[in-house]
Amino acid sequence: MNTYGVHTIHGRAPAVATGLAMARPDLDVWVIGGDGDMLSIGGNHLIHALRRNINLNILLFNNQIYGLTKGQFSPTSQKGKVTKSSPVGLVSRPFNPISVALGAEATFVARTHDLDRRHMQEVFRRAYEHEGSAFVEVLQNCNVFNDGVFATITKKDVREDMLIDLQHGKPILFGSEKQFGVARRPEGVVIVEVAEVGIEYILVHDETIRNPSTAFSLSRLAKTPTTPTPVGVFRAIDSGEFSTSVAAQIREVQAQLGKGDLATLLRSQPTWEV
Ligand SMILES: Cc1ncc(C[n+]2csc(CCOP(=O)(O)OP(=O)(O)O)c2C)c(N)n1
Ligand SMILES: [Mg+2]
Secondary structure, eight states, rough: OOOOOOOTTOHHHHHHHHHHHHHTTTSSSEEEEEHIIIIIIHHHHHHHHHHHHSSSEEEEEOOSSBBBTTTOOTSSSOOOOOOOTTTTTEEEEOOOOOHHHHHHOOOOOEEEEOOOOHHHHHHHHHHHHSSSSSEEEOOBTTTTBTTTTTTHHHHHHHHHHHEEEEOTSSSSSTTTTSEEEEEETTTHHHHHHHEHHOOBBBBHHHHHHHSTTHHHHHTTSTTTTTTEEEEEEEEOOOOOOOOHHHHHHHHHHHHHHOOOHOOOOOOOOOOOOO
């Protein structure tokens, strides 16, 4: 790619990217990291980048493992998973990256996977077009340390029955004959057979609902990677972008007080010589 790249410290990419996006709003800034990177060591930076809604495109490559360090469990590894650092099985439950992003009220939240280039391109394009923080979880195989982790849902021969393609304004249907759908129940959304409930009970996907509850409920539908899993855009809403709001505030103050001077500011309060 004809672009600039910056390697930052493990976990700190959202912090470095926040500075860059504020200083250079003319750039398209993409933040790329793993499940360990963004949800363990960098979990704090991720949630605040999402909360602030700064103009970043954040891609989380989720292979449910620490790959580079050769196969330790990560915060998205499934309960019971045997890894080098959980030799008799992992005791804790995993983070669901989409739920975490929605919990931080991210304004754009989507999921795609590494075996469908067309779908991935479309989701990345939507993220790029979004004003504010765009979060994309990419379900990604690690062919060395977690091979086949998403094969049960992303392989071509199972995809129709195992991936639920969310499309704005359309009823949420899946299966080779579109025989399954998603319906709303008091306890949250559930998978139903369309023939049993009737098409009018199938939830129509609306990514623009401001209340994130329905999107959150959709994010809880799947026990990834073993049951039918929604992919596509869960949420896309317009909300104030951070660096634009900060720049506007600076212009407003400058209009009132004139352009500031750093040296004067530093000496404007009592100072001490040590
Ligand atoms: C500050 C710091 N702590 C720890 C490490 C060691 N380290 C390198 S990669 C990694 C985890 C990688 O896992 P993930 O983010 O899921 O990426 P993957 O390799 O699976 O794509 C760790 C702990 C480091 N490089 N820097
Ligand atoms: Mg990983």
